[in-house]
Amino acid sequence: MRMFLAILACKVSKFFLGLIGRGSSLPGDIALKLCPDVLSRVKMPELVIAVTGSNGKTSTVEMIAQVLGKSGKKVIWNKEGSNQIAGVTAIVLSKCSFGGKVKGDVLLLESDERYAKYSFKYFAPDYYVITNLYRDQLTRNGHPEWVYESVKESIRPETTLILNADDPLVSRFGKDRDNVIWFGMDRQDFSSDSFTGVYNDGAFCPECKHRMKYDYYHYAHIGSYHCDNCGHKKHETKYTVTDVDFDSNTVTINNDNKIKLVFKSIYNVYNILACFAACSAAGAESDLICRELSDYFLKNGRILQFRLGVNSGTFLIAKHENSVANDRVYDYIISKNSPCSVIIIIDSISRRYSTGETSWLWDIDYDVLKADCIEHLYLLGRHAKDLETRLSYTDIDMGKITVNENIAEALHEIAKKPLGKLYTVTCFSDKGKFLPEVEIMPVEEDI
Numbered sequence: 158m159r160m161f162l163a164i165l166a167c168k169v170s171k172f173f174l175g176l177i178g179r180g181s182s183l184p185g186d187i188a189l190k191l192c193p194d195v196l197s198r199v200k201m202p203e204l205v206i207a208v209t210g211s212n213g214k215t216s217t218v219e220m221i222a223q224v225l226g227k228s229g230k231k232v233i234w235n236k237e238g239s240n241q242i243a244g245v246t247a248i249v250l251s252k253c254s255f256g257g258k259v260k261g262d263v264l265l266l267e268s269d270e271r272y273a274k275y276s277f278k279y280f281a282p283d284y285y286v287i288t289n290l291y292r293d294q295l296t297r298n299g300h301p302e303w304v305y306e307s308v309k310e311s312i313r314p315e316t317t318l319i320l321n322a323d324d325p326l327v328s329r330f331g332k333d334r335d336n337v338i339w340f341g342m343d344r345q346d347f348s349s350d351s352f353t354g355v356y357n358d359g360a361f362c363p364e365c366k367h368r369m370k371y372d373y374y375h376y377a378h379i380g381s382y383h384c385d386n387c388g389h390k391k392h393e394t395k396y397t398v399t400d401v402d403f404d405s406n407t408v409t410i411n412n413d414n415k416i417k418l419v420f421k422s423i424y425n426v427y428n429i430l431a432c433f434a435a436c437s438a439a440g441a442e443s444d445l446i447c448r449e450l451s452d453y454f455l456k457n458g459r460i461l462q463f464r465l466g467v468n469s470g471t472f473l474i475a476k477h478e479n480s481v482a483n484d485r486v487y488d489y490i491i492s493k494n495s496p497c498s499v500i501i502i503i504d505s506i507s508r509r510y511s512t513g514e515t516s517w518l519w520d521i522d523y524d525v526l527k528a529d530c531i532e533h534l535y536l537l538g539r540h541a542k543d544l545e546t547r548l549s550y551t552d553i554d555m556g557k558i559t560v561n562e563n564i565a566e567a568l569h570e571i572a573k574k575p576l577g578k579l580y581t582v583t584c585f586s587d588k589g590k591f592l593p594e595v596e597i598m599p600v601e602e603d604i
Contacts, residue, residue, distance in 0.1 A: 163250065320340070322393075369382050475584065524552060
């Protein structure tokens with residue numbers, strides 16, 4: 158009876174909240190109060206896939222849903238992105254019969270890396286994709302090794318792990334396990350023999366704390382590594398990016414599977430690779446995966462084209478409190494090597510916490526913004542002056558920086574100037590302060 162009441166309450170509350178455009182997790186909260194172990198009582202679909210990690214969860218899940226949906230499977234997934242236990246409960250129960258059977262072929266879940274242990278206390282995914290672990294949201298996550306311990310608690314013996322072999326911290330999850338599928342990337346033209354960045358979380362082996370050695374880096378601490386002391390090293394991979402050609406907009410997996418890129422970013426390549434591995438494990442044919450991922454443009458609002466006055470631009474999400482995500486966005490902008498201006502908005506640091514903690518700004522490699530192709534920098538929002546202080550410790554010409562804490566006022570002024578190409582970089586918490594001020598445009602074939 159408690160399970161029935163929980164399902165009923167979830168469905169009813171989700172319906173009424175949907176009418177007013179609110180609440181993706183509240184129905185789950187209500188259900189969990191009525192029946193705390195409801196996720197152990199429902200009958201899950203034949204296949205359950207979960208994705209977690211510091212970055213790439215939402216994008217990877219969206220692409221897996223696209224591929225498996227086209228393969229003929231009914232996929233239930235948390236497309237709203239509510240990824241803690243209440244959100245997971247809401248999506249599961251909203252797709253349940255009143256008898257407790259989830260009505261779908263695949264349950265596909267994005268799971269918050271800190272809270273996965275609560276969701277998977279009651280059921281085990283068949284496949285569990287772990288993308289990466291970085292410094293992320295210091296106020297709640299502390300250090301990546303602390304997050305590692307939290308994710309470790311969510312892993313069940315019967316679950317097959319799909320792991321990023323290029324991340325020395327993620328690869329620890331596969332130690333002494335046979336049921337692991339590894340994915341990774343071979344050395345590419347953009348790979349480096351030496352580390353670049355402000356800090357190096359791969360400097361020491363996560364297993365024994367001795368100094369780690371790298372054959373090459375792709376970015377941050379992601380690459381090919383080995384420890385001479387304990388033997389911890391990059392594992393051989395079943396699914397491998399063998400070639401990335403940003404000139405021809407293609408990525409090749411296992412030598413034969415070519416996928417055309419719309420967004421030419423190494424993050425996007427890793428998300429595609431994780432999707433390829435998961436969909437292959439779920440039984441999808443390689444040709445289908447390549448066809449569906451080629452020219453696929455994410456619908457989650459992380460990348461958008463816009464017009465502001467006479468200027469066209471690209472809007473890019475980079476999580477506040479996540480330095481690796483910001484570094485990759487700035488690398489992407491500079492890689493275009495085309496004259497541009499960049500708008501950086503830092504107003505609300507977190508959607509969940511009331512915090513003005515900005516130490517994470519010092520972990521971002523802002524020195525790259527001195528590139529000649531960047532003609533002007535606009536720093537906007539409540540913490541614009543904090544960012545200005547951070548940039549004053551770089552070699553950037555401070556004369557090409559404009560600071561304005563009033564976002565709307567600044568955008569109005571920018572709209573009057575013929576600046577050419579614009580890039581706007583901000584987080585989920587601040588995108589609603591920018592997007593209403595611009596005109597959203599159709600996506601170009603190559604952005």
